[in-house]
Amino acid sequence: MTTNDAFISIRNVGKSYGTFRAIDSVSMDIAHGEFFSLLGASGCGKTTLLRMLAGFESVSSGEIFIDGQPMSDVPPYRRPVNMVFQNYAIFPHLNVAQNIGYGLRKLKLPRAKQDQMVDEMLDLVQLSGYGKRRGHELSGGQRQRIALARALILKPKVLLLDEPLGALDKQLREQMQMELRRLQRAIGITFVFVTHDQEEALTLSDRIAVMSGGAVLQVDSPSALYEVPKTRDVASFIGNMNFLDAKVTGCVNGHAHLDVQGIGRLDFPSAGTTLTEGDKVSVAIRPEKLVLHDTAPVNGSKAIAGEIALTTYLGERSHYQVRVPGCDTPIAISTQNIRMHKPQEATIGRPVWLTWSDDALIVLER
Numbered sequence: 001m002t003t004n005d006a007f008i009s010i011r012n013v014g015k016s017y018g019t020f021r022a023i024d025s026v027s028m029d030i031a032h033g034e035f036f037s038l039l040g041a042s043g044c045g046k047t048t049l050l051r052m053l054a055g056f057e058s059v060s061s062g063e064i065f066i067d068g069q070p071m072s073d074v075p076p077y078r079r080p081v082n083m084v085f086q087n088y089a090i091f092p093h094l095n096v097a098q099n100i101g102y103g104l105r106k107l108k109l110p111r112a113k114q115d116q117m118v119d120e121m122l123d124l125v126q127l128s129g130y131g132k133r134r135g136h137e138l139s140g141g142q143r144q145r146i147a148l149a150r151a152l153i154l155k156p157k158v159l160l161l162d163e164p165l166g167a168l169d170k171q172l173r174e175q176m177q178m179e180l181r182r183l184q185r186a187i188g189i190t191f192v193f194v195t196h197d198q199e200e201a202l203t204l205s206d207r208i209a210v211m212s213g214g215a216v217l218q219v220d221s222p223s224a225l226y227e228v229p230k231t232r233d234v235a236s237f238i239g240n241m242n243f244l245d246a247k248v249t250g251c252v253n254g255h256a257h258l259d260v261q262g263i264g265r266l267d268f269p270s271a272g273t274t275l276t277e278g279d280k281v282s283v284a285i286r287p288e289k290l291v292l293h294d295t296a297p298v299n300g301s302k303a304i305a306g307e308i309a310l311t312t313y314l315g316e317r318s319h320y321q322v323r324v325p326g327c328d329t330p331i332a333i334s335t336q337n338i339r340m341h342k343p344q345e346a347t348i349g350r351p352v353w354l355t356w357s358d359d360a361l362i363v364l365e366r
């Protein structure tokens with residue numbers, strides 16, 4: 001995406017609380033209608049960034065643009081955004097319809113028009129017929145849908161959601177994830193969604209900004225983050241990853257020769273990389289991209305030889321740890337149990353060989 005397509009443009013934005021730097025000069029562009037997530041561990045600055053978008057926090061440096069307009073002098077109530085919080089407080093003295101219609105009061109619309117808008121919202125969040133109920137007569141998921149409807153009734157161009165599903169149990173959370181995605185598609189507005197749950201971010205988002213310690217590590221689609229992480233931090237934060245220490249022993253004819261722990265010599269295309277002789281790097285591979293064999297490959301192709309150190313049977317899949325001579329940490333493998341799982345195949349100490357397809361390996365700076 002180019003800056004020209006950006007609906008929200010965050011340019012070198014930093015935030016300090018006294019001497020503490022909560023956000024360290026981040027830049028990113030979010031397109032109109034995008035489901036965009038901020039993902040990172042607790043304390044990395046997600047809420048701070050969201051509150052700056054909403055205007056509840058000032059920026060210490062840089063500028064935020066929404067729909068082409070600089071936001072620095074625009075108060076929260078003038079911004080084309082609305083926010084949904086984790087602790088979706090719905091007013092206990094009001095019923096569902098009054099809660100959803102709360103923001104309409106100041107618009108002084110005719111009664112019939114207000115009722116119609118509330119009905120549309122009830123319909124959108126699939127709670128038609130619940131208008132007269134009170135907060136305590138609703139489930140957690142229903143209350144969260146009311147909070148969404150209340151935020152959407154004023155038709156903001158951007159909805160900011162700060163861990164909105166964090167308080168729900170797993171089953172309800174998964175149900176609400178589908179609901180959110182459906183809602184966002186149906187109304188086509190831009191969502192900026194905060195979560196510390198990587199699976200949730202992968203499930204929901206068009207693109208994700210991975211954050212750590214107030215910085216943005218990578219902004220990409222879920223599949224790009226998973227398949228081609230650009231740093232070791234991103235690779236280990238999203239999903240599980242094996243890292244093998246390696247050293248670049250030479251670069252010849254567009255190929256880098258690597259000496260890889262547990263494998264030996266491997267060649268990688270070096271075009272477009274900064275790989276140089278002498279570099280210490282990591283070769284990364286996902287557990288599910290390794291194939292487990294009980295005999296050495298016959299055609300002389302590369303394999304990692306080791307022995308099973310641990311097996312975990314999970315029904316649909318099994319996880320193995322394979323100890324490899326010369327590697328400090330065992331290598332993790334995940335296999336789908338397509339055939340019947342036979343316990344004897346997973347005996348601790350059994351010799352095994354691991355193979356992979358070339359495009360499964362990623363070289364990262366160490």
Ligand SMILES: Nc1ncnc2c1ncn2[C@@H]1O[C@H](COP(=O)(O)OP(=O)(O)O)[C@@H](O)[C@H]1O
Pocket residue numbers: 017020022040041042043044045046047048049
């Ligand atoms: N008002 C504040 N004063 C001082 N420090 C703050 C304030 N708000 C947040 N912080 C700090 O900024 C960092 C980022 O916080 P936050 O944005 O809430 O993280 P996240 O939402 O990713 O968990 C944390 O270290 C937090 O303690």
Ligand SMILES: [Mg+2]
Pocket residue numbers: 046047048
């Ligand atoms: Mg937070």
